Amino acid sequence: MRRNILITGASAGLGEEMARQFAAKGHNLALTARREDRLAALRDEFLAKHPGLTITIHKLDVTDDEQVFSVFREADKAHGQLDRIIVNAGIGKGAPVGTGRPEVNRETLQTNFIAAFTQAEAAMELFRSRNAGHLVFIASAAALRGLPKTITAYAAAKAGVASLAEGLRMEMLGKPITISTIYPGYIKTALNEKVRNTPLIVDTVPGVRSMVAAIEAEKANAYVPAWPWVPLARFMKVVPLPILKRII
Template identity: 35%
Template sequence: MGRSTHSSRRTTGAPHEETAITTAARPVAVVTGASSGIGEEFARRFAARGHDLVLVARREDRLTVLGDALAAEHGVSVTVLPVDLADPGGPAEVAAGLRRRGLRADALVNSAGFGTYGPFATEDPARIAAEVQVNVVALTVLSRLLLPDLVAAPAGVLVNVASTAAYQPGPSFAVYAATKAYVRSLTEAIWQEHRGTALRVLSLAPGPTETEFFEVAGSDRFRVGQVLTVAQVVDVAFRALDRRDPPPSVVAGRRNAVAAALAGALPRRLVLRVAGRLTGE
Protein backbone atom coordinates (compact mmCIF):
# COMPACT_ATOMS: atom_id res chain seq x y z
CA MET A 1 0.00 0.00 0.00
CA GLY A 2 1.46 3.33 -1.04
CA ARG A 3 1.92 6.43 1.01
CA SER A 4 -0.47 9.35 0.95
CA THR A 5 -0.07 12.93 1.96
CA HIS A 6 -1.25 13.92 5.39
CA SER A 7 -1.97 17.03 7.37
CA SER A 8 -2.08 17.62 11.08
CA ARG A 9 -4.94 19.29 12.92
CA ARG A 10 -5.35 19.65 16.67
CA THR A 11 -8.75 20.22 18.21
CA THR A 12 -9.29 21.94 21.52
CA GLY A 13 -12.19 22.31 23.87
CA ALA A 14 -13.76 19.86 26.31
CA PRO A 15 -11.57 17.39 28.24
CA HIS A 16 -10.69 14.24 26.30
CA GLU A 17 -11.24 16.01 22.97
CA GLU A 18 -9.45 13.98 20.32
CA THR A 19 -6.48 15.03 18.21
CA ALA A 20 -6.53 13.92 14.58
CA ILE A 21 -4.29 13.78 11.56
CA THR A 22 -6.65 13.39 8.62
CA THR A 23 -6.15 11.52 5.33
CA ALA A 24 -8.16 9.45 2.86
CA ALA A 25 -10.13 6.48 4.16
CA ARG A 26 -8.22 3.29 4.98
CA PRO A 27 -8.88 0.40 7.36
CA VAL A 28 -9.05 1.68 10.93
CA ALA A 29 -7.32 -0.02 13.87
CA VAL A 30 -8.34 0.95 17.40
CA VAL A 31 -5.65 0.21 19.99
CA THR A 32 -6.08 0.68 23.73
CA GLY A 33 -3.08 0.98 26.01
CA ALA A 34 -1.29 2.52 23.03
CA SER A 35 0.92 4.91 24.99
CA SER A 36 3.54 2.24 25.73
CA GLY A 37 4.49 -1.41 25.61
CA ILE A 38 2.53 -3.98 23.65
CA GLY A 39 -0.21 -1.52 22.69
CA GLU A 40 2.31 0.91 21.23
CA GLU A 41 3.92 -1.89 19.22
CA PHE A 42 0.54 -2.98 17.83
CA ALA A 43 -0.07 0.62 16.74
CA ARG A 44 3.27 0.68 14.94
CA ARG A 45 2.55 -2.62 13.15
CA PHE A 46 -0.94 -1.63 12.02
CA ALA A 47 0.38 1.70 10.73
CA ALA A 48 3.08 -0.14 8.78
CA ARG A 49 0.33 -2.31 7.28
CA GLY A 50 -1.54 0.77 6.07
CA HIS A 51 -4.20 1.13 8.76
CA ASP A 52 -5.40 4.44 10.07
CA LEU A 53 -5.23 4.49 13.85
CA VAL A 54 -7.33 5.41 16.85
CA LEU A 55 -5.00 5.47 19.85
CA VAL A 56 -6.53 5.17 23.32
CA ALA A 57 -4.81 5.70 26.68
CA ARG A 58 -4.73 8.22 29.52
CA ARG A 59 -1.43 9.88 28.54
CA GLU A 60 -2.35 12.23 25.71
CA ASP A 61 1.18 13.58 25.36
CA ARG A 62 2.62 10.15 24.59
CA LEU A 63 -0.20 9.30 22.21
CA THR A 64 0.29 12.55 20.32
CA VAL A 65 4.04 12.01 19.93
CA LEU A 66 3.47 8.46 18.72
CA GLY A 67 0.66 9.49 16.38
CA ASP A 68 2.68 12.29 14.81
CA ALA A 69 5.61 9.93 14.24
CA LEU A 70 3.49 7.20 12.65
CA ALA A 71 1.59 9.65 10.47
CA ALA A 72 4.85 11.08 9.17
CA GLU A 73 6.45 7.68 8.61
CA HIS A 74 3.54 5.80 7.07
CA GLY A 75 1.18 8.48 5.77
CA VAL A 76 -1.71 7.23 7.89
CA SER A 77 -4.41 9.11 9.77
CA VAL A 78 -4.17 9.08 13.56
CA THR A 79 -6.89 9.98 16.04
CA VAL A 80 -5.87 10.35 19.67
CA LEU A 81 -8.46 9.63 22.36
CA PRO A 82 -7.12 10.34 25.87
CA VAL A 83 -9.62 8.18 27.76
CA ASP A 84 -9.22 6.57 31.19
CA LEU A 85 -10.64 3.06 30.88
CA ALA A 86 -10.79 2.79 34.67
CA ASP A 87 -13.77 5.14 34.31
CA PRO A 88 -16.94 3.08 33.73
CA GLY A 89 -17.91 5.49 30.95
CA GLY A 90 -14.59 5.03 29.13
CA PRO A 91 -15.65 2.43 26.53
CA ALA A 92 -18.72 4.44 25.54
CA GLU A 93 -16.53 7.53 25.26
CA VAL A 94 -14.23 5.71 22.84
CA ALA A 95 -17.15 4.50 20.74
CA ALA A 96 -18.66 7.99 20.70
CA GLY A 97 -15.30 9.44 19.62
CA LEU A 98 -15.31 7.14 16.60
CA ARG A 99 -18.90 8.00 15.70
CA ARG A 100 -18.25 11.75 15.90
CA ARG A 101 -15.55 11.38 13.26
CA GLY A 102 -17.45 8.93 11.10
CA LEU A 103 -14.93 6.15 11.78
CA ARG A 104 -15.74 2.43 11.72
CA ALA A 105 -13.32 0.01 13.35
CA ASP A 106 -11.79 -2.71 11.18
CA ALA A 107 -9.51 -3.89 13.98
CA LEU A 108 -9.58 -3.61 17.76
CA VAL A 109 -6.69 -4.45 20.07
CA ASN A 110 -7.57 -4.38 23.76
CA SER A 111 -4.10 -4.00 25.26
CA ALA A 112 -4.89 -1.68 28.19
CA GLY A 113 -4.46 -3.39 31.52
CA PHE A 114 -2.40 -3.53 34.69
CA GLY A 115 -1.63 -5.85 37.58
CA THR A 116 -1.33 -5.62 41.35
CA TYR A 117 0.91 -7.69 43.61
CA GLY A 118 0.43 -8.89 47.18
CA PRO A 119 -1.80 -11.12 49.29
CA PHE A 120 -5.45 -10.66 48.35
CA ALA A 121 -6.35 -9.93 52.00
CA THR A 122 -4.15 -6.83 52.02
CA GLU A 123 -4.96 -5.45 48.55
CA ASP A 124 -6.43 -1.96 48.28
CA PRO A 125 -10.12 -2.46 47.38
CA ALA A 126 -10.19 0.67 45.23
CA ARG A 127 -7.11 -0.43 43.33
CA ILE A 128 -8.43 -3.91 42.59
CA ALA A 129 -11.78 -2.42 41.53
CA ALA A 130 -9.92 -0.30 38.98
CA GLU A 131 -7.93 -3.37 37.90
CA VAL A 132 -11.11 -5.32 37.23
CA GLN A 133 -12.67 -2.32 35.50
CA VAL A 134 -9.78 -1.92 33.06
CA ASN A 135 -8.81 -5.57 32.52
CA VAL A 136 -12.33 -7.03 32.38
CA VAL A 137 -15.20 -4.54 32.16
CA ALA A 138 -13.69 -2.03 29.73
CA LEU A 139 -12.32 -4.77 27.48
CA THR A 140 -15.68 -6.55 27.43
CA VAL A 141 -17.82 -3.48 26.83
CA LEU A 142 -15.55 -1.98 24.18
CA SER A 143 -15.40 -5.32 22.35
CA ARG A 144 -19.18 -5.48 22.36
CA LEU A 145 -19.62 -1.87 21.25
CA LEU A 146 -17.26 -2.21 18.28
CA LEU A 147 -18.06 -5.82 17.37
CA PRO A 148 -20.72 -4.97 14.75
CA ASP A 149 -18.17 -2.87 12.86
CA LEU A 150 -15.52 -5.58 13.16
CA VAL A 151 -17.91 -8.22 11.83
CA ALA A 152 -18.95 -5.98 8.93
CA ALA A 153 -15.32 -5.23 7.97
CA PRO A 154 -13.88 -7.14 4.98
CA ALA A 155 -11.10 -8.51 7.21
CA GLY A 156 -12.00 -7.65 10.80
CA VAL A 157 -9.61 -8.31 13.68
CA LEU A 158 -10.20 -8.53 17.42
CA VAL A 159 -7.16 -9.09 19.63
CA ASN A 160 -7.54 -9.23 23.40
CA VAL A 161 -4.27 -9.25 25.33
CA ALA A 162 -4.45 -11.87 28.07
CA SER A 163 -1.36 -13.31 29.81
CA THR A 164 0.29 -16.61 30.63
CA ALA A 165 -1.29 -15.92 34.03
CA ALA A 166 -4.59 -16.83 32.35
CA TYR A 167 -3.57 -20.49 32.42
CA GLN A 168 -3.28 -20.96 36.20
CA PRO A 169 -4.30 -19.21 39.43
CA GLY A 170 -1.79 -16.65 40.64
CA PRO A 171 -1.07 -16.56 44.36
CA SER A 172 0.06 -13.02 45.28
CA PHE A 173 -1.40 -11.69 42.04
CA ALA A 174 -4.77 -13.37 42.37
CA VAL A 175 -6.88 -10.60 40.86
CA TYR A 176 -4.62 -10.08 37.85
CA ALA A 177 -4.50 -13.80 37.01
CA ALA A 178 -8.28 -14.06 37.41
CA THR A 179 -8.90 -11.12 35.09
CA LYS A 180 -6.66 -12.62 32.43
CA ALA A 181 -8.36 -16.01 32.72
CA TYR A 182 -11.60 -14.15 32.02
CA VAL A 183 -10.07 -12.43 28.98
CA ARG A 184 -8.91 -15.74 27.55
CA SER A 185 -12.27 -17.43 28.15
CA LEU A 186 -14.31 -14.56 26.70
CA THR A 187 -12.12 -14.24 23.62
CA GLU A 188 -12.15 -17.94 22.84
CA ALA A 189 -15.96 -17.94 23.10
CA ILE A 190 -16.18 -14.99 20.69
CA TRP A 191 -13.83 -16.85 18.33
CA GLN A 192 -16.18 -19.82 18.27
CA GLU A 193 -19.27 -17.64 17.80
CA HIS A 194 -17.73 -16.11 14.67
CA ARG A 195 -16.37 -19.22 12.97
CA GLY A 196 -17.16 -19.05 9.27
CA THR A 197 -17.05 -15.26 9.15
CA ALA A 198 -14.25 -12.96 8.01
CA LEU A 199 -13.59 -11.84 11.60
CA ARG A 200 -10.30 -13.04 13.08
CA VAL A 201 -10.39 -13.27 16.88
CA LEU A 202 -7.31 -13.92 19.00
CA SER A 203 -6.46 -14.13 22.70
CA LEU A 204 -2.77 -13.22 22.99
CA ALA A 205 -0.98 -14.46 26.11
CA PRO A 206 2.40 -12.84 26.69
CA GLY A 207 4.63 -13.98 29.49
CA PRO A 208 6.88 -11.44 31.22
CA THR A 209 7.59 -8.72 28.67
CA GLU A 210 9.97 -5.76 28.70
CA THR A 211 7.36 -3.05 29.42
CA GLU A 212 6.32 -0.72 32.27
CA PHE A 213 4.13 -3.50 33.69
CA PHE A 214 6.37 -4.45 36.61
CA GLU A 215 6.89 -0.83 37.65
CA VAL A 216 3.13 -0.22 37.72
CA ALA A 217 2.52 -3.47 39.61
CA GLY A 218 5.12 -2.48 42.22
CA SER A 219 6.97 -5.81 42.01
CA ASP A 220 9.00 -7.87 39.56
CA ARG A 221 7.79 -11.15 41.10
CA PHE A 222 5.48 -11.38 38.08
CA ARG A 223 8.61 -11.96 36.01
CA VAL A 224 8.10 -15.71 35.81
CA GLY A 225 8.81 -17.50 32.56
CA GLN A 226 10.47 -16.66 29.26
CA VAL A 227 11.00 -12.90 28.95
CA LEU A 228 10.29 -11.46 25.49
CA THR A 229 10.44 -8.01 23.91
CA VAL A 230 7.25 -6.30 22.78
CA ALA A 231 8.32 -6.85 19.17
CA GLN A 232 8.60 -10.59 19.74
CA VAL A 233 5.18 -10.72 21.41
CA VAL A 234 3.47 -8.83 18.59
CA ASP A 235 5.29 -10.98 16.02
CA VAL A 236 3.57 -14.00 17.58
CA ALA A 237 0.18 -12.29 17.31
CA PHE A 238 0.52 -11.37 13.65
CA ARG A 239 1.89 -14.78 12.70
CA ALA A 240 -1.27 -16.27 14.19
CA LEU A 241 -3.59 -13.69 12.60
CA ASP A 242 -2.00 -14.16 9.18
CA ARG A 243 -2.71 -17.89 9.15
CA ARG A 244 -5.51 -19.15 6.93
CA ASP A 245 -7.38 -20.41 10.01
CA PRO A 246 -6.12 -18.46 13.06
CA PRO A 247 -6.31 -20.23 16.43
CA PRO A 248 -8.51 -18.85 19.23
CA SER A 249 -5.52 -18.21 21.47
CA VAL A 250 -1.75 -18.19 21.37
CA VAL A 251 0.99 -18.05 24.00
CA ALA A 252 4.06 -15.96 23.22
CA GLY A 253 7.30 -17.89 23.71
CA ARG A 254 7.87 -21.62 23.39
CA ARG A 255 8.86 -22.13 27.02
CA ASN A 256 5.84 -20.12 28.13
CA ALA A 257 3.58 -22.24 25.91
CA VAL A 258 4.97 -25.44 27.45
CA ALA A 259 4.46 -24.07 30.96
CA ALA A 260 0.86 -23.09 30.13
CA ALA A 261 0.15 -26.57 28.78
CA LEU A 262 1.65 -28.21 31.87
CA ALA A 263 -0.43 -26.02 34.17
CA GLY A 264 -3.54 -27.41 32.52
CA ALA A 265 -2.38 -31.02 32.77
CA LEU A 266 -0.87 -31.26 36.25
CA PRO A 267 -2.87 -31.70 39.50
CA ARG A 268 -4.27 -28.38 40.74
CA ARG A 269 -2.66 -28.63 44.17
CA LEU A 270 0.75 -29.04 42.57
CA VAL A 271 0.18 -26.14 40.17
CA LEU A 272 -0.84 -23.86 43.05
CA ARG A 273 2.12 -24.92 45.20
CA VAL A 274 4.62 -24.27 42.42
CA ALA A 275 2.96 -20.95 41.50
CA GLY A 276 3.09 -19.83 45.11
CA ARG A 277 6.79 -20.59 45.40
CA LEU A 278 7.59 -18.78 42.16
CA THR A 279 5.72 -15.61 43.15
CA GLY A 280 6.84 -15.49 46.77
CA GLU A 281 3.49 -16.36 48.32
Protein backbone atom coordinates in the same frame (compact mmCIF):
# COMPACT_ATOMS: atom_id res chain seq x y z
CA MET B 1 -5.89 -6.80 4.99
CA ARG B 2 -7.41 -5.32 8.14
CA ARG B 3 -6.57 -1.77 7.16
CA ASN B 4 -7.96 0.26 10.08
CA ILE B 5 -7.05 -0.76 13.64
CA LEU B 6 -8.08 0.66 17.01
CA ILE B 7 -5.80 -0.08 19.98
CA THR B 8 -6.69 0.74 23.57
CA GLY B 9 -3.90 1.48 26.03
CA ALA B 10 -1.73 2.65 23.13
CA SER B 11 0.32 5.26 24.98
CA ALA B 12 2.85 2.85 26.51
CA GLY B 13 4.02 -0.73 26.83
CA LEU B 14 2.63 -3.44 24.60
CA GLY B 15 0.03 -1.11 23.12
CA GLU B 16 2.60 1.48 22.06
CA GLU B 17 4.88 -1.08 20.46
CA MET B 18 1.97 -2.84 18.72
CA ALA B 19 0.96 0.53 17.28
CA ARG B 20 4.50 1.19 16.09
CA GLN B 21 4.77 -2.19 14.38
CA PHE B 22 1.31 -2.04 12.82
CA ALA B 23 2.12 1.44 11.45
CA ALA B 24 5.28 0.04 9.90
CA LYS B 25 3.11 -2.58 8.18
CA GLY B 26 0.92 0.12 6.63
CA HIS B 27 -2.13 0.04 8.89
CA ASN B 28 -4.16 3.14 9.71
CA LEU B 29 -4.52 3.52 13.47
CA ALA B 30 -6.95 4.86 16.03
CA LEU B 31 -4.85 5.23 19.18
CA THR B 32 -6.62 5.50 22.53
CA ALA B 33 -5.38 6.06 26.07
CA ARG B 34 -5.74 8.49 28.96
CA ARG B 35 -2.48 10.32 28.14
CA GLU B 36 -3.43 12.36 25.11
CA ASP B 37 -0.05 14.12 24.98
CA ARG B 38 1.71 10.79 24.63
CA LEU B 39 -0.69 9.74 21.87
CA ALA B 40 0.00 12.99 20.02
CA ALA B 41 3.74 12.33 20.17
CA LEU B 42 3.23 8.84 18.78
CA ARG B 43 1.00 10.16 15.99
CA ASP B 44 3.69 12.65 14.99
CA GLU B 45 6.37 9.93 15.10
CA PHE B 46 4.35 7.54 12.95
CA LEU B 47 3.32 10.14 10.38
CA ALA B 48 6.91 11.33 10.02
CA LYS B 49 7.95 7.78 9.13
CA HIS B 50 4.79 6.77 7.26
CA PRO B 51 3.19 9.94 5.82
CA GLY B 52 0.53 8.07 3.85
CA LEU B 53 -1.22 6.70 6.93
CA THR B 54 -4.27 8.00 8.76
CA ILE B 55 -3.54 8.21 12.50
CA THR B 56 -6.23 9.48 14.86
CA ILE B 57 -5.90 9.89 18.62
CA HIS B 58 -8.68 9.66 21.17
CA LYS B 59 -8.45 10.33 24.89
CA LEU B 60 -10.07 7.38 26.64
CA ASP B 61 -10.46 6.09 30.16
CA VAL B 62 -11.61 2.52 29.57
CA THR B 63 -13.31 2.41 32.98
CA ASP B 64 -15.77 5.08 31.75
CA ASP B 65 -18.43 2.98 29.97
CA GLU B 66 -20.10 5.90 28.18
CA GLN B 67 -16.76 7.19 26.93
CA VAL B 68 -15.78 3.76 25.57
CA PHE B 69 -18.88 3.62 23.37
CA SER B 70 -18.56 7.22 22.19
CA VAL B 71 -14.84 6.91 21.37
CA PHE B 72 -15.25 3.62 19.50
CA ARG B 73 -18.06 5.10 17.42
CA GLU B 74 -16.08 8.29 16.81
CA ALA B 75 -13.01 6.34 15.67
CA ASP B 76 -15.12 4.11 13.47
CA LYS B 77 -16.58 7.15 11.74
CA ALA B 78 -13.19 8.88 11.43
CA HIS B 79 -11.69 5.86 9.64
CA GLY B 80 -14.68 5.05 7.50
CA GLN B 81 -14.82 1.68 9.24
CA LEU B 82 -12.68 -0.09 11.85
CA ASP B 83 -11.57 -3.52 10.69
CA ARG B 84 -9.82 -4.64 13.87
CA ILE B 85 -10.13 -3.61 17.51
CA ILE B 86 -7.48 -4.64 20.03
CA VAL B 87 -8.61 -4.72 23.68
CA ASN B 88 -5.27 -4.09 25.33
CA ALA B 89 -5.57 -1.45 28.09
CA GLY B 90 -4.71 -2.77 31.51
CA ILE B 91 -2.84 -2.24 34.77
CA GLY B 92 -0.64 -4.47 36.91
CA LYS B 93 -1.53 -3.44 40.46
CA GLY B 94 -2.26 -6.06 43.10
CA ALA B 95 -2.06 -7.08 46.74
CA PRO B 96 -2.46 -10.44 48.52
CA VAL B 97 -6.17 -11.01 49.14
CA GLY B 98 -7.23 -10.17 52.70
CA THR B 99 -4.26 -7.94 53.54
CA GLY B 100 -6.24 -4.72 53.82
CA ARG B 101 -5.91 -3.37 50.29
CA PRO B 102 -9.12 -4.45 48.53
CA GLU B 103 -9.28 -1.18 46.60
CA VAL B 104 -6.07 -2.08 44.75
CA ASN B 105 -7.40 -5.45 43.61
CA ARG B 106 -10.78 -3.94 42.76
CA GLU B 107 -9.07 -1.38 40.50
CA THR B 108 -7.22 -4.17 38.70
CA LEU B 109 -10.41 -6.18 38.20
CA GLN B 110 -12.31 -3.08 37.08
CA THR B 111 -9.69 -2.05 34.52
CA ASN B 112 -8.55 -5.45 33.27
CA PHE B 113 -11.87 -7.29 33.14
CA ILE B 114 -14.97 -5.11 33.53
CA ALA B 115 -13.53 -2.45 31.21
CA ALA B 116 -12.49 -5.17 28.74
CA PHE B 117 -16.08 -6.40 28.75
CA THR B 118 -17.31 -2.88 27.98
CA GLN B 119 -14.81 -2.59 25.13
CA ALA B 120 -16.09 -5.91 23.77
CA GLU B 121 -19.66 -4.60 23.92
CA ALA B 122 -18.71 -1.45 21.99
CA ALA B 123 -16.60 -3.35 19.45
CA MET B 124 -19.20 -6.03 18.81
CA GLU B 125 -21.89 -3.39 18.36
CA LEU B 126 -19.88 -2.06 15.43
CA PHE B 127 -18.95 -5.47 14.01
CA ARG B 128 -22.46 -6.92 14.27
CA SER B 129 -23.85 -3.90 12.41
CA ARG B 130 -21.76 -4.82 9.34
CA ASN B 131 -21.24 -8.54 10.03
CA ALA B 132 -17.47 -8.17 9.76
CA GLY B 133 -14.43 -7.43 11.90
CA HIS B 134 -11.60 -8.83 14.00
CA LEU B 135 -11.76 -8.47 17.79
CA VAL B 136 -8.51 -9.14 19.63
CA PHE B 137 -8.15 -9.60 23.38
CA ILE B 138 -4.74 -9.26 25.03
CA ALA B 139 -4.91 -11.73 27.90
CA SER B 140 -1.77 -13.09 29.62
CA ALA B 141 0.03 -16.32 30.40
CA ALA B 142 -1.16 -15.53 33.94
CA ALA B 143 -4.69 -16.40 32.77
CA LEU B 144 -3.82 -20.09 32.53
CA ARG B 145 -4.03 -20.80 36.27
CA GLY B 146 -4.97 -19.08 39.48
CA LEU B 147 -1.83 -17.42 40.86
CA PRO B 148 -0.89 -16.28 44.38
CA LYS B 149 -0.13 -13.13 46.31
CA THR B 150 0.13 -9.86 44.37
CA ILE B 151 -1.00 -11.38 41.05
CA THR B 152 -4.15 -13.17 42.23
CA ALA B 153 -6.50 -10.41 41.03
CA TYR B 154 -4.52 -9.84 37.84
CA ALA B 155 -4.59 -13.53 36.91
CA ALA B 156 -8.31 -13.76 37.72
CA ALA B 157 -9.07 -10.73 35.52
CA LYS B 158 -7.08 -12.10 32.60
CA ALA B 159 -8.75 -15.51 32.98
CA GLY B 160 -12.07 -13.68 32.74
CA VAL B 161 -10.92 -11.95 29.55
CA ALA B 162 -9.95 -15.32 28.04
CA SER B 163 -13.34 -16.79 28.94
CA LEU B 164 -15.14 -13.78 27.46
CA ALA B 165 -13.19 -14.18 24.23
CA GLU B 166 -13.94 -17.89 24.01
CA GLY B 167 -17.65 -17.31 24.51
CA LEU B 168 -17.71 -14.79 21.70
CA ARG B 169 -15.58 -17.04 19.49
CA MET B 170 -18.03 -19.90 19.97
CA GLU B 171 -20.94 -17.64 19.03
CA MET B 172 -19.14 -16.34 15.95
CA LEU B 173 -18.07 -19.73 14.57
CA GLY B 174 -18.86 -19.86 10.86
CA LYS B 175 -19.47 -16.09 10.74
CA PRO B 176 -17.24 -13.35 9.29
CA ILE B 177 -16.41 -11.87 12.71
CA THR B 178 -13.13 -13.28 14.05
CA ILE B 179 -12.15 -13.40 17.74
CA SER B 180 -8.53 -13.81 18.84
CA THR B 181 -7.01 -14.25 22.30
CA ILE B 182 -3.32 -13.44 22.71
CA TYR B 183 -1.49 -14.77 25.78
CA PRO B 184 1.80 -12.88 26.14
CA GLY B 185 4.44 -14.38 28.39
CA TYR B 186 7.07 -12.21 30.06
CA ILE B 187 7.66 -9.26 27.74
CA LYS B 188 9.52 -6.23 29.12
CA THR B 189 7.28 -3.21 29.68
CA ALA B 190 6.86 -0.51 32.32
CA LEU B 191 4.06 -2.67 33.74
CA ASN B 192 6.44 -5.41 34.86
CA GLU B 193 9.69 -3.49 35.33
CA LYS B 194 9.70 -4.37 39.05
CA VAL B 195 9.26 -8.10 38.45
CA ARG B 196 12.25 -10.13 39.55
CA ASN B 197 14.69 -11.15 36.84
CA THR B 198 13.63 -14.24 34.95
CA PRO B 199 15.37 -16.12 32.13
CA LEU B 200 12.01 -16.26 30.33
CA ILE B 201 11.62 -12.51 29.81
CA VAL B 202 12.13 -11.07 26.32
CA ASP B 203 12.66 -7.52 25.12
CA THR B 204 9.66 -5.48 24.06
CA VAL B 205 10.31 -5.32 20.30
CA PRO B 206 10.76 -9.06 19.58
CA GLY B 207 8.08 -9.96 22.10
CA VAL B 208 5.54 -7.67 20.48
CA ARG B 209 6.65 -8.80 17.02
CA SER B 210 5.39 -12.28 17.93
CA MET B 211 2.10 -10.77 19.15
CA VAL B 212 1.62 -8.80 15.93
CA ALA B 213 2.35 -11.86 13.81
CA ALA B 214 -0.28 -13.89 15.72
CA ILE B 215 -2.81 -11.07 15.38
CA GLU B 216 -2.17 -10.68 11.65
CA ALA B 217 -2.63 -14.45 11.25
CA GLU B 218 -5.93 -14.07 13.17
CA LYS B 219 -5.17 -17.06 15.36
CA ALA B 220 -7.92 -18.11 17.76
CA ASN B 221 -5.44 -18.55 20.63
CA ALA B 222 -1.76 -17.68 20.60
CA TYR B 223 0.86 -18.08 23.34
CA VAL B 224 3.67 -15.65 22.56
CA PRO B 225 6.55 -15.79 22.06
CA ALA B 226 5.90 -19.37 20.89
CA TRP B 227 9.10 -20.52 22.58
CA PRO B 228 8.93 -21.20 25.45
CA TRP B 229 5.27 -20.31 26.03
CA VAL B 230 3.54 -22.91 23.87
CA PRO B 231 5.05 -25.85 25.82
CA LEU B 232 4.90 -23.91 29.10
CA ALA B 233 1.18 -23.26 28.60
CA ARG B 234 0.54 -26.98 28.24
CA PHE B 235 2.58 -27.63 31.38
CA MET B 236 0.91 -24.90 33.44
CA LYS B 237 -2.56 -26.21 32.64
CA VAL B 238 -1.89 -29.63 34.16
CA VAL B 239 0.87 -29.27 36.77
CA PRO B 240 -0.34 -29.87 40.38
CA LEU B 241 -0.61 -26.74 42.53
CA PRO B 242 2.21 -27.68 44.98
CA ILE B 243 4.64 -27.92 42.06
CA LEU B 244 3.34 -24.77 40.41
CA LYS B 245 3.74 -22.88 43.69
CA ARG B 246 7.41 -23.82 43.89
CA ILE B 247 8.29 -22.62 40.40
CA ILE B 248 6.46 -19.29 40.06
